[in-house]
Amino acid sequence: MQHTNDIKKTLFTQQQIAARIEEMGAEITKDYAGKRPIVIGVLKGAWIFLADLLREVDVDVDVDFMSVSSYGSGTTTSGSLTIVKDLTVDVSGRDVIIVEDIVDTGTTLARLKEMLLARNANSVAIATLLNKPSRRKVEVAVNYFGFEIPDEFVVGFGLDFDEKYRTLKDVCVLKEEAYM
Ligand code: IMP
Numbered sequence: 001m002q003h004t005n006d007i008k009k010t011l012f013t014q015q016q017i018a019a020r021i022e023e024m025g026a027e028i029t030k031d032y033a034g035k036r037p038i039v040i041g042v043l044k045g046a047w048i049f050l051a052d053l054l055r056e057v058d059v060d061v062d063v064d065f066m067s068v069s070s071y072g073s074g075t076t077t078s079g080s081l082t083i084v085k086d087l088t089v090d091v092s093g094r095d096v097i098i099v100e101d102i103v104d105t106g107t108t109l110a111r112l113k114e115m116l117l118a119r120n121a122n123s124v125a126i127a128t129l130l131n132k133p134s135r136r137k138v139e140v141a142v143n144y145f146g147f148e149i150p151d152e153f154v155v156g157f158g159l160d161f162d163e164k165y166r167t168l169k170d171v172c173v174l175k176e177e178a179y180m
Contacts (some may be wrong), residue, residue, distance in 0.1 A: 003165055006178035012147060014169040017129070017157060018052070020146045024127065025056020027144060028097070036060045037095040042112070043067040043085065045101030048158035048166070049129045049146075053099065061097075064089045070108045081111040092120040101158045102130040103145070106138040113140065129157065130171065147171075 012020075039061045041050040047065075054061060067085035096116055103109055103126070113124045127144035134151050155161050156168030161179065165172075 003168065006165070006174055007168075007172045008175045009173050010170045011149060011152075011154060011173060012157075012171040014157075017146065017171065021049070021052050021129075022056050024144050024146060025053055025058075028053075028127065029056075029058045032057075032059045032095065032097075034059075035095055036062065037097050038062045038064060038089055038091055039097045039099055040087065040116075041065045041099045042101075042108070044166070045158045045160065046099045046129075049101055050099045053127065062089060062094075066112070068108060068112060070111050081108070081115060090119075091116055093122050096121045096124045097143075098124065098126050100126065100128040102132065102154070103128045103140065103142055104132050104135050106136045106140040110138040110140040130154065130159075 036059065039050070039054060041047055041063065043065050044067070054063065064087045065085065066083065066087055069082045069084060098109065098112060100109060109126055113126065116124045125143040126141065128142055129146040131142055131145040131148045132151060133148060152173050153161070154171050154173055155165035156170050156172045158166055159171070160166045161174060
């Protein structure tokens with residue numbers, strides 16, 4: 001496959017990811033039984049994970065997407081969140097599940113969650129494929145996560161470096177040379 005030479009190691013294979021997503025889907029199905037949550041995919045990193053996760057969730061959902069970028073020190077949730085693409089649905093009174101590729105410093109998700117609560121969402125949960133707790137600068141409750149990873153930059157399964165590597169089937173660590 002393209003880019004194979006840029007990969008230092010594989011952290012999680014396609015099969016491991018699929019098995020974990022099946023478990024996460026079952027958890028969400030149980031927790032949202034009888035409800036109809038709005039699932040918000042955060043672009044661009046989350047779309048591959050979202051597509052797989054939702055096919056393991058057995059409750060009716062509404063799906064929408066947002067694209068945001070956050071600025072500021074990263075140490076507080078009060079900095080600005082720039083909405084690049086907003087939702088088309090009204091979250092007021094609804095249960096929301098934000099789907100992300102990775103929670104790193106937590107800045108983006110903390111601000112996004114705050115914004116959705118300010119729009120009167122009934123509840124806001126977070127589901128992420130990957131979680132890097134050692135990098136956290138802002139406290140944010142991660143309700144569902146696939147895997148915890150150490151402080152390494154990863155690509156694949158939706159995650160990019162400079163828009164490359166998103167479509168790798170595994171989650172991988174790149175060789176140093178690939179960043180140059
Ligand atoms: P946070 O606001 O620091 O939590 O940033 C989260 C965003 O940073 C993610 O949605 C990714 O787009 C990006 N990011 C953080 N760590 C990585 C990584 O290891 N690989 C690729 N993107 C990452």
